[in-house]
Amino acid sequence: MKRKIRMNFLLSIMCLLLSFTAGEFIAIAENGALDEMREKMLEEQIVARGITDKTVLDAMSSVKRHLFVPENLINSAYSDCPLPIGYGQTISQPYIVAYMTEQIQPKDQTRVLEIGTGCGYQAAVLGKIVKDVYSVEILKPLADSARERLKKLGYDNVHVKYGDGYKGWEEYAPFDAIVITAAPPEVPEELIDQLKIGGKMIVPVGSFHQELCLIEKTPEGVNKKTLLPVRFVPMVHSKQDGEEPNPDTTP
Ligand code: SAH
Numbered sequence: 001m002k003r004k005i006r007m008n009f010l011l012s013i014m015c016l017l018l019s020f021t022a023g024e025f026i027a028i029a030e031n032g033a034l035d036e037m038r039e040k041m042l043e044e045q046i047v048a049r050g051i052t053d054k055t056v057l058d059a060m061s062s063v064k065r066h067l068f069v070p071e072n073l074i075n076s077a078y079s080d081c082p083l084p085i086g087y088g089q090t091i092s093q094p095y096i097v098a099y100m101t102e103q104i105q106p107k108d109q110t111r112v113l114e115i116g117t118g119c120g121y122q123a124a125v126l127g128k129i130v131k132d133v134y135s136v137e138i139l140k141p142l143a144d145s146a147r148e149r150l151k152k153l154g155y156d157n158v159h160v161k162y163g164d165g166y167k168g169w170e171e172y173a174p175f176d177a178i179v180i181t182a183a184p185p186e187v188p189e190e191l192i193d194q195l196k197i198g199g200k201m202i203v204p205v206g207s208f209h210q211e212l213c214l215i216e217k218t219p220e221g222v223n224k225k226t227l228l229p230v231r232f233v234p235m236v237h238s239k240q241d242g243e244e245p246n247p248d249t250t251p
Contacts, residue, residue: 037078059128068121104177115165116181120146127158164238168194182235204232
């Protein structure tokens, strides 16, 4: 009797193994290796450099960065550097994403405006923590592909709009926090108007020489703190002043 049970058990294991194709085995092995790389990134680049907010660490650990980079760069997805995402743009270094996220002190009820969706990675990290993310991207192909990617991956609380970030996203303002991931030459006043009193904005400011700044809006005015030197792509204006790049603003 016991032997029969053992035989049945072995047979079911064999059936299970046979039901996987070689491709599936490779995919499982690759995913395991990428998961390991992500955990290593978390320990060596994020925890080791002083990020302590548990919600930020959990988000950095759960968002699969390799699903946001071009296919030929998947093996570099967890490297300690920015990577090209096409159209002359980049996905920020993982540490900078974690650092900027921690600085705005995100909570589960926070509503965030992000300027510069890019591939959608920073928006996804924020989306894991906060209530809603409203992200604006000026390049249509990037806005469209990020929206599609985020939808496919189930980030239902991340909304992407194709438009000029200097105009923010009036319809959903004011926001508890604003994260700007392209560098304007100066802090954009128009966006401070879309920030709640008590809200925080993190923004890389400058042209060649840039500093990451934390802005806090208080009833008395705006406080600005300079945090660290950084290198971001420039925050550009739409071609014709006053022109909305596209009427399609479906969140
Ligand atoms: N947060 C992104 C990285 C963004 S790179 C990520 O996680 O992938 C900066 C992005 O800002 C680029 O995609 C660029 O096209 C966009 N950008 C530049 N100027 C902009 C503007 N005025 N409004 C909206 N997006 C802008």
